[in-house]
Amino acid sequence: MEKIRILLAEDDQNLGSLLQEYLEAKNYDVTLAKDGNQALDIFLSAEFDFCVLDVMMPKKDGFALAKEIRTKNADIPLIFLTAKSMTEDTIKGFEVGADDYITKPFSMEELLVRIKAILKRSKKGDIDPESEIFQLGKLEFNALQHELKSTSEKFKLTTKESDLLKLFCQHQNKTVSRSYALKLIWGDDSYFNARSMDVYITKLRKYLKADPSIQIMNLHGEGFKLVC
Numbered sequence: 001m002e003k004i005r006i007l008l009a010e011d012d013q014n015l016g017s018l019l020q021e022y023l024e025a026k027n028y029d030v031t032l033a034k035d036g037n038q039a040l041d042i043f044l045s046a047e048f049d050f051c052v053l054d055v056m057m058p059k060k061d062g063f064a065l066a067k068e069i070r071t072k073n074a075d076i077p078l079i080f081l082t083a084k085s086m087t088e089d090t091i092k093g094f095e096v097g098a099d100d101y102i103t104k105p106f107s108m109e110e111l112l113v114r115i116k117a118i119l120k121r122s123k124k125g126d127i128d129p130e131s132e133i134f135q136l137g138k139l140e141f142n143a144l145q146h147e148l149k150s151t152s153e154k155f156k157l158t159t160k161e162s163d164l165l166k167l168f169c170q171h172q173n174k175t176v177s178r179s180y181a182l183k184l185i186w187g188d189d190s191y192f193n194a195r196s197m198d199v200y201i202t203k204l205r206k207y208l209k210a211d212p213s214i215q216i217m218n219l220h221g222e223g224f225k226l227v228c
Contacts, residue, residue: 066080175222
């Protein structure tokens with residue numbers, strides 16, 4: 001079986017080397033970059049399945065790096081590593097398309113578990129392509145390709161955006177509880193995950209404006225409803 005290829009960007013060489021050795025021992029193919037610029041150069045010159053990015057790096061920070069990576073590959077799973085625990089930094093990370101966010105110090109086992117969970121959620125094998133296509137008014141959503149398109153526009157969604165919209169599509173005109181969505185897509189319904197989900201819902205609403213008849217309603221104390 002082909003190894004999962006991970007781009008690891010970490011300016012702390014000791015931590016970076018330890019993480020690289022650990023993940024390689026777990027049968028991942030890991031390329032280590034020491035700053036944001038080097039990481040982008042490496043990403044553009046090779047194929048990767050996953051990115052693990054430190055936030056505070058010289059030359060180009062993790063947020064700026066993630067934005068550039070997302071312009072080249074909107075689907076690739078991405079985890080941020082950070083020494084900060086501020087809410088604003090967490091939300092900013094999810095705004096640029098992160099799938100998860102780990103605050104230092106953390107155990108290598110925790111990182112591995114989170115990588116595996118994200119890869120499991122984003123796996124596309126053994127799926128009937130037709131079951132992944134949803135018609136939303138004038139819009140068509142392809143969950144397998146992470147694409148939402150109208151007759152004149154096409155939006156490429158991140159993994160989290162696609163997972164969330166797919167959940168709403170599977171429950172059209174029905175209430176989806178906040179806790180259920182958080183546990184299914186984020187793994188738990190913590191405060192930080194709830195804040196990040198609100199960010200993704202705001203982004204989905206912007207995409208859905210292409211057809212004003214489609215709405216994601218916020219039902220106070222209950223959850224959300226995709227009205228078509």
